[in-house]
Amino acid sequence: MQAPEREIRASYGPSTITVYQAYSPALGLPAAREGRFPGAWKRDRMTWIKPSFLWMMYRCGWAAKEGQETVLAVEIGRDGFEWALRNACSSSYLPGVHADRAEWRRRLRRSPARVQWDPERDLHLRALPYRSLQLGLSGEAARRYADEWTVSIRDVTPLAHEIHALVRDGALDAARRLLPVERPYPATAGR
Numbered sequence: 038m039q040a041p042e043r044e045i046r047a048s049y050g051p052s053t054i055t056v057y058q059a060y061s062p063a064l065g066l067p068a069a070r071e072g073r074f075p076g077a078w079k080r081d082r083m084t085w086i087k088p089s090f091l092w093m094m095y096r097c098g099w100a101a102k103e104g105q106e107t108v109l110a111v112e113i114g115r116d117g118f119e120w121a122l123r124n125a126c127s128s129s130y131l132p133g134v135h136a137d138r139a140e141w142r143r144r145l146r147r148s149p150a151r152v153q154w155d156p157e158r159d160l161h162l163r164a165l166p167y168r169s170l171q172l173g174l175s176g177e178a179a180r181r182y183a184d185e186w187t188v189s190i191r192d193v194t195p196l197a198h199e200i201h202a203l204v205r206d207g208a209l210d211a212a213r214r215l216l217p218v219e220r221p222y223p224a225t226a227g228r
Contacts, residue, residue, distance in 0.1 A: 047088035059097035065107025069192035117186030125150035
């Protein structure tokens with residue numbers, strides 16, 4: 038069975054969903070230790086959350102890119118995640134969804150969240166023929182994410198390094214077994 042072109046795939050439970058972000062150790066380690074974002078975390082700028090572990094690995098280079106050496110698994114309330122989806126606008130103009138480019142721009146300026154679909158990745162971080170969600174949060178959404186929706190924060194950098202080492206060694210089955218279990222998420226993304 039072929040995956041839909043656009044589908045949110047994530048690790049989630051009845052009330053929470055796990056999203057990933059990567060930060061410098063100066064920000065990521067205190068966040069994981071305290072289970073919340075520290076005061077140094079900027080609540081007034083856009084932050085991008087990714088439900089796909091492998092897409093996060095692509096983005097941060099298996100936690101090797103400068104400023105992205107600490108990968109966090111942030112467990113947030115599903116109600117907050119779904120609020121962000123309901124209040125999101127697509128990061129790009131979609132004919133047939135938006136009346137015209139001007140209407141899309143107006144909506145984008147007003148929306149506290151942005152939906153962006155990027156190619157999902159395999160264990161070698163090669164693009165797959167279907168897309169994964171990135172959700173950009175700004176303004177009210179970023180503040181609520183940091184201060185209300187976050188249930189827990191874990192440092193999954195060691196897991197990223199372990200999986201990457203197995204991939205480098207060609208032990209793909211062993212690497213696959215360590216991946217977080219992600220399944221289709223029952224929600225529709227914002228437009």
